[in-house]
Amino acid sequence: MATLQNIRSKGPLLVIVIGLALFAFIAGDAWKVLQPHQSHDVGEVNGDALSAQDYQALVEEYTDVIKFSSGTNSLNDEQTNQVKDEVWRTYVNNKLLEKEAKKLGLTVSKAEIQAIIDAGVHPLLQQTPFRNPQTGAFDKDMLKKFLVDYSKMNLSQMPAQYAEYYNSMYKFWSFVEKSLIQNRLAEKYQALISKSLFSNPIEAQDAFDARVNQMDLLLAAVPYSSIVDSTITVKESELKDLYNKKKEQFKQYVETRDIKYIDVQVTASPEDRAAIEKEVSEYTQQLATTESEYTTFIRSTGSEKPYVDLYYNKTAFPRDVVARMDSAALNKVYGPYYNGSDNTINSFKVIAKTAAADSIEFRQIQVVAEDAAKTKTLADSIYNAIKGGASFVDLAKKYGQTGEANWISSANYENAQIDGDNLKFISTVNNLGVNELSNLSLGQANVILQVTNKKAVKDKYKVAVIKRTVDFSKETYSRAYNDFSQFIAANPSLDKVVANAEEAGYRLLERNDLYSSEHGIGGVKGTKEALKWAFAAKPGEVSGLYECGESDRMLVVALAGITPEGYRSLKQVQDQLRAEIIKDKKAEKIMNDMKAVNATSFDQYKSMANAVSDSVKHVTFAAPAYIPALRSSEPLVGAYASVAELNKLSAPIKGNAGVFVLQMYAKDKLNETFDVKAEEATLENMHARLAGRLMNDLYLKAEVKDTRYLFF
DSSP states (O other): HHHHHHHHHHHHOOOOOOOOOOOOOOOSSOOOOOOTTOOOOEEEETTTEHHHHHHHHHHHHHHHHHHHHOOOOOOOOOOHHHHHHHHHHHHHHHHHHHHHHHTTTOOOOOHHHHHHHOOSSSSHHHSHHHHHHOTSSHHHHHHHHHHHHHHHHGGGGGGGHHHHHHHHHHHHHHHHHHHHHHHHHHHHHHHHHHHHOOOOOOHHHHHHHHHEEEEEEEEEEGGGGOOOOGHEEEEEEHHHHHHSSSSSEEESSSOOEEEEEEEEEOOOOHHHHHHHHHHHHHHHHHHHHSSOOOOHHHHHTTSOOOOSOBBGGGGGOHHHHHHTTSOTTOOOOOEEEEEETTTEEEEEEEEEEEEEEEEEEEEEEOOOSSSHHHHHHHHHHHHHHHHHHHHHHHHHHHHTTTOOOOOEGGGGGTTOOOOOOHHHHHHHHSSSOOOOEEEEEEEEEEEEEEEEEEEEEEEEEEEEEEEEEEEHHHHHHHHHHHHHHHHHHHHHHHHHHHHHHTTOOOEEEEEEEETTSOOOSSTTTOOOOHHHOOOOOOTTTTTTOEEEEEEEEEEEEEEEEEEOSSSHHHHHHHHHHHHHHHHHHHHHHHHHHHHHHOOOOHHHHHHHTTTTEEEEEEETSSSSSTTEEEEEEEEHHHHHHOOOOTOOOOOEEEEEEEEEEEEEEEEEEEEOOOOHHHHHHHHHHHHHHHHHHHHHHHHHHHHEEOOOTOOO
């Protein structure tokens, strides 16, 4: 139990990041009740379906881990979407590996996992709370003791807070153990593939030479930009021929949608702003005469910055307030004023200022008995015993706790919602002197609290802030809603929306290649239903009005086109193909011009019309050369330089940004010694990275289907 309490005391301060398996996660939307006629599957891998219930269970598993490790109760929409995507990505990768591992006979034994735990160096283990307090390293004995103690616990006889903590700890470890198995299987499969891609002395020598041999060259070029695009004619037959040649590059593996949409953001009217200014002015007058109960008063003003009766660092207050605090007199109101960065009307009052410790070391003993009376009696007994000279640590251990000291700083609670027992606890910690004791009653428990050290004295403040956003009124929103609704009703087709949006004062936006795996439209919150509509509509249809954002936006979507799974059409890629044909024809024209000049020296090429020149130094075969004169990376420069003869002029070379000629004037070699083993090791590491691309091939073969957008 002592080990458990030691772990528990550190739990709230842990912020754990689990590599390879977990990013920042939080629970997704509440489970939706599915209609009986709907499929309950959110996706499919290698023909195996993942039900919505199982997917939700995986999301909740990640959620429980993050809640335990960081103490976070909720995250923003972006982080919520991250959990959904990471759960799906991990599930797909594990299913892909599972199939391949089964064919190859790859497994992970219990002995392998135990060996990893015994070694204690795996990154996942380093991120757990089972760590030695002195060294910070993973401690397998702490883990073993926890698992033994947990198996013997009768959680029904423990305080709910403790039972919940130990359950969370066990679920956390179960997740880590499962992740260790999955990661180990992935490592074995990756190693198997990597070892099949080996190097040899000849490749090693070539790689070494490509890196250490350096050349300096003169370059003369005629850029493609010197020829106007409109002077080049591209035939339809040429587009078709190039399309057929490159068709495999235009293969699309999932269906996408092209949409046009209008996003309306409602803002405050001049009347709305005047009304808020009037309210803040009235509250400012009241703040000037208020001398107590600031928490209640600030709450009544609707301020976005609640008042907490604690001394805070300056940095805990809004930036606009901090910028004006030095100009504000003590107990005098500053404001009202408008702050453009957050669109608020503000006023504030510096109530008090003091110098106080920013970091405080304390220790505690939590006391809980059968009822409130027995709890108080026991707490009084412990408190009096310590006051009489008894050992704090010995008494803590007697009641299953460590009694070890912990540090708390203002960063742990500033800008958090603090009230009730939390406020009482932090106030007591701040107000106690070093070595002073307090018998603190908190809810159904008592805490014997002792401050053991204080440091980092800083200036701290109590400031009451009235901060009100200049927001729109219900009347303003209703007016915008009615106007937008009338526009949608009058323009029920895509053609009409396109023709009339600008005249009606709306900006028409477009988005091509919208994927169902996205979480909304146009980066606007709360547009999942609009996304779902887009993948159920027919081209030319217009959606209804969607209320979204932070209850301040409205959206209408029109479906412009559908790109089905398969090959993208010539029409969709013709601009890309035309640009390539134009570049090729420009290259052909420039090379013909160079041939007509019949130049035999570098200076002759340099003097051609529109020519640019440059000196390119330290060119190697191992890396493409960047040519400032062309503002382009040109891999063929390094390729030619590797076989060039000193002072010999090259023939014209077709590059990325122009046609150029080269002349090498110097050659050097880095002062490095060839080490065949080191070179082979480097090449094998490069091969290992290339082997990682195999997952993409497995993904394509697995015919993965992702229909999560229908439910989540």
